[in-house]
Amino acid sequence: MTAAIRKIVLGLVALLLIAFLAAWLLLRASLPTYRGEFEIAGLAGPAVVHFDDLARPYVRAQSLGDALAVQGWLHASERLWQMELLRRAGRGRLADLLGPGMVDTDRELWRFGVPQLARQLADNAGPQQADLVQSYLAGVNAAIDRLMVPPPEFLLLAHHPVHWEAEDVYALGALMAFQSAGNADTELLRLALRETLRPEHYPVFLRDGSERAGYPFVLPQPSRERDTPPGLLSPSRALAATGLNRVMERFDLLDPTLNPLLPRLGFGSNGWVVGPGRSEGGHALFAFDSHDALGLPNLFYEVHLFYGDRQLRGWSVAGLPGVINGFNEAIAWGFTNIGDSQDLFLETRSDTDPGIFLDGDEWYRARLEQVSIPVRGREEPERLEILHTRNGPLISEQPPIALRWTVQSLNGLGLDALVDINVARNWTEFSNALDGFAAPSLNATYADVGGTIGFRTAGLLPLRAAGNGLEPQPGGVLSNRWRGVVPVADMPQRDNPPQQYLAAANARVNPPGDYPLVSADNAAPYRIQRLQDVLGEGPALDAAAMATLQLDWYDGQAALLLPAMLNDLARASLSSTAVVSLELLEDWLHEPVADPDSAAALIFQQWYLAVSRRLLGSALDGVLLERVMRNNYMVNHAVDGLLLEEEDEAWWPGGRDVMLA
Numbered sequence: 262m263t264a265a266i267r268k269i270v271l272g273l274v275a276l277l278l279i280a281f282l283a284a285w286l287l288l289r290a291s292l293p294t295y296r297g298e299f300e301i302a303g304l305a306g307p308a309v310v311h312f313d314d315l316a317r318p319y320v321r322a323q324s325l326g327d328a329l330a331v332q333g334w335l336h337a338s339e340r341l342w343q344m345e346l347l348r349r350a351g352r353g354r355l356a357d358l359l360g361p362g363m364v365d366t367d368r369e370l371w372r373f374g375v376p377q378l379a380r381q382l383a384d385n386a387g388p389q390q391a392d393l394v395q396s397y398l399a400g401v402n403a404a405i406d407r408l409m410v411p412p413p414e415f416l417l418l419a420h421h422p423v424h425w426e427a428e429d430v431y432a433l434g435a436l437m438a439f440q441s442a443g444n445a446d447t448e449l450l451r452l453a454l455r456e457t458l459r460p461e462h463y464p465v466f467l468r469d470g471s472e473r474a475g476y477p478f479v480l481p482q483p484s485r486e487r488d489t490p491p492g493l494l495s496p497s498r499a500l501a502a503t504g505l506n507r508v509m510e511r512f513d514l515l516d517p518t519l520n521p522l523l524p525r526l527g528f529g530s531n532g533w534v535v536g537p538g539r540s541e542g543g544h545a546l547f548a549f550d551s552h553d554a555l556g557l558p559n560l561f562y563e564v565h566l567f568y569g570d571r572q573l574r575g576w577s578v579a580g581l582p583g584v585i586n587g588f589n590e591a592i593a594w595g596f597t598n599i600g601d602s603q604d605l606f607l608e609t610r611s612d613t614d615p616g617i618f619l620d621g622d623e624w625y626r627a628r629l630e631q632v633s634i635p636v637r638g639r640e641e642p643e644r645l646e647i648l649h650t651r652n653g654p655l656i657s658e659q660p661p662i663a664l665r666w667t668v669q670s671l672n673g674l675g676l677d678a679l680v681d682i683n684v685a686r687n688w689t690e691f692s693n694a695l696d697g698f699a700a701p702s703l704n705a706t707y708a709d710v711g712g713t714i715g716f717r718t719a720g721l722l723p724l725r726a727a728g729n730g731l732e733p734q735p736g737g738v739l740s741n742r743w744r745g746v747v748p749v750a751d752m753p754q755r756d757n758p759p760q761q762y763l764a765a766a767n768a769r770v771n772p773p774g775d776y777p778l779v780s781a782d783n784a785a786p787y788r789i790q791r792l793q794d795v796l797g798e799g800p801a802l803d804a805a806a807m808a809t810l811q812l813d814w815y816d817g818q819a820a821l822l823l824p825a826m827l828n829d830l831a832r833a834s835l836s837s838t839a840v841v842s843l844e845l846l847e848d849w850l851h852e853p854v855a856d857p858d859s860a861a862a863l864i865f866q867q868w869y870l871a872v873s874r875r876l877l878g879s880a881l882d883g884v885l886l887e888r889v890m891r892n893n894y895m896v897n898h899a900v901d902g903l904l905l906e907e908e909d910e911a912w913w914p915g916g917r918d919v920m921l922a
Contacts, residue, residue, distance in 0.1 A: 288413055293338040301330050301403040303396065310335070321567045325684070326396035328566040328573070329582040333400025336562060340579035341405070341422055342414040343558050346524040347580050348425070351432025352376045356643070357635040358420060359522060364643050366514045366523060367634045371645055372656045373515065375432075375439045378668050378700075382431035385675035393680055394430050397582035401425045433580040434676045437526040438668060439515075441598050441701035444730070444782055445656070445664055446512045447895065448605045450888055451732040453505045454881075461911040462880045465899040467731055469781065471769055473905075477790040479704070479716070479763075479770045480753055508657045509888065518554070525554060526578070530586075531811075532595040532706035533764035533792055534714040536757060541801040545708035548807040549586060549595030551576065561585070573683055583683040591686040592709040597765040600702025600720055601780035602668070604728075604743070606652040606736030608661040618650050618661075621739035625651065652736045652743075663736055667700065667721035667746055674699035674721075688713045688756055695719040696749045702779070704765040707756075715756035716763040718770060718779055722747040729781045747777040762796040764789060785897035787817030818897075819853040819865050825904050826868070831918035839922070873900045875920060876912060 295312055308322040308331045318335050322328040336344060349355045353376040355363040370376060386394065402424045411422055455463050470476065517525035535546040553560045561576035564584065575587015586595040611617035617624050627648040634643040648655045652663040674697055681694035691707055695717055702720030707713075724744040728734050734741045753770050755763060768789035770779040795810055796802070827847065835843060842864050849861030856862060873896050878886050889895055903909060908917045 294407075299334075299403070299407060301334060301400050303399050304330060317563050317565070319565045319567070323569065325566075325568050325571075325573075326393055328568040329393055329397045330400035330403075332564055332566060332577065332582060333397040333402075334404045335400075335564065336577070336579040337401040337404035337425075340558055340562060342412045343524065344401075344425075344580045345415075345422060346522075347436060347526065347578075348429040348432045350375075350524050351379050351434075351436035352428065353632075353634065355522065357637055358418065360637045361639070363522060364634060364636055365511070366520060368643070368645050369511055369514050369656075370439075371632050371634070372647055372654060373439060373445075373664060374654060374666065374669065375435050378435035378438060379428055379432040381668070381671055382434050382675045383428045385671060385673055385677075386427070386431070387675070387677045390675065390677040390680055391427070393582055394427050397430065398425050398427065430581060431676060433526065433578060434679075436524075437578070438700035440517070440526045441703070442600075442602045442666065443515070444601050444780075445603045445605055446509070446516070447782060447892060448603075448731065448733050449505070449509055449512060449662070450892065450895070452605075452607075453509065453885060454889070455732065456505065457882075457885060458880055459911070461909075465902055465909075465912070466895060468902050469769065469783065469898045470786070470902055470905070471773055476772070477768065477786050477793050478772055479765055479768055479789065480755060481772070504657070504659050506884065508660075508662065511657075525556070525560065530595060530597040531764075531766045531788060531792070532597050532704070533762065533796060533810075534706050534708040534716075535796060535802050535807070536714045536761035537712040539761040539796070539802055541803040543712075544710075545712050545714050546802060546804060546807055547588070547593040547595075547706070547708035548811060549593075549706065550811050551586060551595075571684075581679070583680055585679075587683075589683065589686075590710075592688075592691060592707065594682065594691065594705055594707045596703045596705055597767055598701065599704045599765070599767060599770065599780060599783070600718065600722055601730040601778075601782055602666060602700065602702045602721060602723065604665045604723065604725070604730055605656075605733035606650070606663045606665060606741070607733050608650050608652070608655070608663050609735070609737035610661045616648060619737035620651055621737070627655075630654070650736060662733065665723070665743055667702075667723055670746070671699050671721075687711065688715050691715070692717055692754070704770065706763060706765055713757060714761075714763055715754070716765065717754040718752050722752070722777055722779060725778070729778060731781050751777055753777070753779060760797060762793075764792040764796060766792060782894060784894060785818070785901060787821065790821075791815055791817045814855045816853040816855040816862060816865070818869070819850070819855075819862075822869070822901060822904050823850050823853065823865060826872075826921055829908075829917050829921055831916070831922040834919065834922045869900070872904075872921065876900060876903060879912070879914060 295316070304327050306323040306327065308320060308327050310331060311319045313319070320328050320331045322331055349358055350370065353367045353370040356367050405422050405424060415422055451466055454466050513519045515523065517523045530549065530551045532549040537543045537545060540546050551561065560578065562579050564577050565574040566572060571590060573584060573587065573589045575584030577584045609619035611624060616629065617626050627650050630647040630649060632645040632647065634645060636643055650663045653665040653669060654663060655661055656664045678694050678698040681697065682691060685691040685694050687709060688707060695705060698719040700720050702722055705717045705719055707715040707717070724747055726744050727741045766788035767784040768786060769783040791813065823846065845861040846864060849859065874890065877889055877899070881889060903912050913920055
């Protein structure tokens with residue numbers, strides 16, 4: 262190597278080292294600060310933050326407003342990029358940051374009404390809520406002002422974070438309401454199935470097994486009976502050719518599991534409470550676990566706030582003041598996702614004017630909404646026109662499909678309920694706070710230091726005139742129109758029941774025909790059945806028993822289905838390897854615990870998936886089959902019903918025993 266080449270190589274190495282050092286210093290400077298003093302405008306007095314060994318914050322402040330201001334500072338110090346994506350998604354402004362590739366996502370968010378909901382929530386905020394949001398924003402913006410170097414995502418985009426406004430907070434509430442509510446995509450999927458399948462195949466996608474004896478409803482005792490008229494939708498093969506697949510592809514833009522640039526705020530959970538009569542210590546017991554996709558960062562941010570003589574601890578969302586699930590000095594609560602608050606309507610459009618639609622015997626002109634979507638790198642914004650029919654905005658032009666969602670008529674409700682829940686001291690105050698909760702619809706489990714336990718469904722639910730929310734209805738039929746929302750007094754609830762426990766696990770709340778219908782689209786009964794079995798039997802329970810149940814590996818799905826699968830098997834056609842697997846399964850069925858080292862547990866799950874794909878694939882093409890296989894609830898209900906009920910020859914060509922083998 263010549264001296265000249267050596268100098269060039271050394272120079273390049275030096276430049277690389279300098280670049281690496283500069284990048285390291287920038288990243289280092291962008292990290293949050295865990296010590297020192299700083300000022301947040303508007304604090305009534307000094308506040309102190311202590312971090313434990315896991316960097317979890319404990320805040321001591323003089324008032325709730327001061328505590329929320331510090332919470333805002335913590336959120337922005339550690340989760341600013343996450344907050345940026347969340348607020349932009351909630352306001353339909355992702356393309357303004359990420360460029361033209363996100364225009365279509367913004368368009369769909371506007372069509373579904375997410376940014377419009379954010380504005381409504383901001384407008385409906387009461388004085389106390391508005392003041393507390395301003396306190397929270399003071400902390401957020403103080404953290405932004407103190408940034409020497411923004412987080413690396415901002416550096417890569419050459420974008421400096423700007424101050425937060427009140428509407429940004431409500432944008433997170435709107436996005437959470439939408440992502441937790443969304444069953445419109447499932448309705449559209451059923452419409453595609455109806456249009457694709459032979460008539461004898463389709464009914465399995467409308468059943469959930471809740472007619473079976475002993476089905477584990479959350480509230481098995483009927484409250485009020487009120488019949489819901491049957492659906493009026495008739496098959497129309499013409500729909501499949503007019504773009505259902507394209508509409509479903511657009512829906513995919515709003516699914517965070519399919520669109521990695523869309524932040525996720527939806528969640529599902531288990532929650533249960535035990536009364537003093539079933540508790541070893543004579544106190545109420547509370548257990549809760551949230552089922553959220555693993556992510557970096559996590560959806561939730563744990564925080565413990567002390568203010569005055571009160572405290573508040575739990576899982577907060579960066580961008581929202583207070584906590585979603587948690588406890589204070591008097592009560593504990595948790596929310597499980599449930600409830601069907603959305604319906605689709607197939608509209609009838611005039612052949613001569615695309616803005617005119619049928620309603621009974623009359624034609625009317627839909628309301629036109631015009632939206633401007635700013636796009637990074639473009640001088641002119643994207644223009645979007647949304648037609649609002651009497652059933653709701655058109656989320657599809659061809660075919661014309663309108664979305665009806667309970668939050669389109671909030672009637673003054675906002676996010677005030679969230680703070681009211683956080684500061685409630687007893688069941689009455691907690692339940693009153695839920696009276697003002699608009700969205701998402703959810704089940705709340707509750708316990709307090711006085712020994713009261715409770716369950717409550719909250720959020721706006723529709724009073725349907727037709728159908729049960731499983732599939733779209735004709736929008737031009739006047740008698741299909743929603744009749745309003747379920748009155749607060751009629752929402753399902755229980756407190757201190759005789760059995761001394763209450764549990765919720767995204768399961769069906771009440772039996773078919775019971776009023777009100779919370780949802781006909783729910784999780785399979787495995788989880789709720791296991792909870793009811795453990796909580797309702799055996800010796801008195803303690804906190805250790807609650808922790809054991811949270812980590813329970815019992816496979817309720819196998820306990821329910823495996824006997825039928827083994828009984829209906831054509832054993833004579835099994836290979837020698839399959840015979841060994843069969844022996845493992847028969848032995849495992851005596852105690853079907855899905856231990857990580859269990860070969861039988863793995864064999865069962867893979868067998869179930871293979872049977873599901875073979876069964877459903879016998880009637881569905883590749884694209885539609887994959888969409889169904891992504892919908893866990895739909896697969897479970899369809900396949901479980903086919904396994905547990907009398908053999909349906911349409912679904913078991915060649916016989917069930919042969920296919921299972």
